[in-house]
Amino acid sequence: MSDHDYRPKSKVGQWFNDRLPLLTLANHLTDYPTPKNLNYWWTFGGILTFCLITQIVTGLTLAMHYIAHADMAFESVEHIMRDVNYGWLIRYIHANGASMFFLAVYIHIFRSLFYGSYKSPREIIWILGIIIYLLMMAAAFMGYVLPWGQMSFWGATVITNLFSAIPLVGEGIVTWLWGGYSVDNPTLTRFFTLHYLIPFLILGLVVLHIWALHVPGNNNPVGIDIKKPSKDTVPFHPYIVIKDGFALLMFMIVFAFFVFYAPNILGHADNYIEANPMVTPAHIVPEWYLLPFYAILRSVPDKLLGVVAMLSAILILAVLPWLDTSKIRSAVFRPLYKQFYWILVADVLILGYVGAMPAEGLYLLIARVATAYYFLHFLVILPVLGFKEKTLPVPLSITEPVLGGSPNLAAVRNKESKIE
């Protein structure tokens, strides 16, 4: 944390700050020393905050018109689309906002993977992030159920049935989740309640996520520890604020493209058919952002093991800081890890693709190979790589490769004497 001896200039400010140090907090946030080499991959934290607020604001306004009842939900969504002033706009922002949220979070997660941001001393930031990600998936899933279309209904049926894989108590848990013997009105009303609650839980976790970040400070593309504040840092405001703001504008262009030009391209036409418990759509697919995990679920021919594999695929991320044994954070200095990183990116994209395809023939085979590789990457490749890989020399500071200097003068002199 930055200096606590901050004193507001005005008398009123001092009086207030002595009683509630909000101005000290504001000062900390604006002066917060940030590595000066942060690239655009680091702007997604701010973008994600924007996404969360967008979802909360549009969600609140939609909730003023939506009716959470099995007989009326579908019609109330059509009512929002056709009758409510700008209802179509608010709903399209909310629905596409979910996709944009996941797009940003995946970039954010893969940025961490590339630059080793999850490593010591940032494990808690990372684990909080994984919990946020899990809550996002829960919120997105429940939100998708609310319009009460065919995909809503059958998606809810399939996902809640995952719990029936638990031995002995599984069926009881599913009945409890449903509040009946199938997905029905009691299920819809509780999903609406939880869908309303979760964003606020996420908001709280985001505060902790940022708090935990501000203890060690940001990682950076070079991945080294830096002195703060020093020649290697710039204050958060105005430098990072402007950079984040520009990236956010670019992101909003993409967002607006989907909202205004292709609002339904990421959805499924089946969800414009009202829920019908008698007919399952020919091809049930989750939203795109869940497809890799869906592919893992289907690639295992056993019900319980399939569910276990799918959950493990997510939870394995929580122990990643201890699976990756390398002391070097950034992939820039890890020539082998860099290659495996891109293979993992390709692997996840392939899983996403086969997750959207029917689970048969060649697709199933590819899904099985890709699933096996996914676990191989985390459980074998990463732990072994830390011991086997010959890493490149890491600079002593961010400025060193550019200016040859370092805020740590003794270390530089030491290094120079070695060269001589």
Next chain:
Amino acid sequence: MSEKKTKRRDFLFTATTAVGAVGAAAVVWPMIDQMNPDASVKALASTEVDISALTPGNTLTVLWRGKPVFIRRRTQEEIDEARAVKMEELIHPEKDEDRAKNPEWLVMLGVCTHLGCVPLNDKGDYNGWFCPCHGSHYDTSGRIRKGPAPWNMEVPKYEFVNANTIKIG
């Protein structure tokens, strides 16, 4: 401090914690149980179906407790096929005789035991049902033969009220 006093404290702590835990559990349980099926849901426990119009080789699908129930009037070939299967070949061994007391009538929940989709009639490799969601194949007795589903489709409690009516539940 004497040893006796410490023991008295320990007792008080343990007793307070125990009473507190029981109290908390008593408050938490109603919060959990309110999510279980309520009285109005349980009240819809049975339904009567008129099956007089159903001809052999056809299936009637009715809704019971929010779930589809398949009532199939099987042809003689289907019955023979189901009864000829050896128990060793089955993933979830059940005799067709036990599943369909009256061999012509097969009554079961039309819910795939994998993740709850509704399987399609007259499809799949075993001339029974096929689940389009994750590719489970069921035979003419509704038994799982191939795919990720772990069990046969469930046979609910039902009875023939008379020759033309089945009561499910």
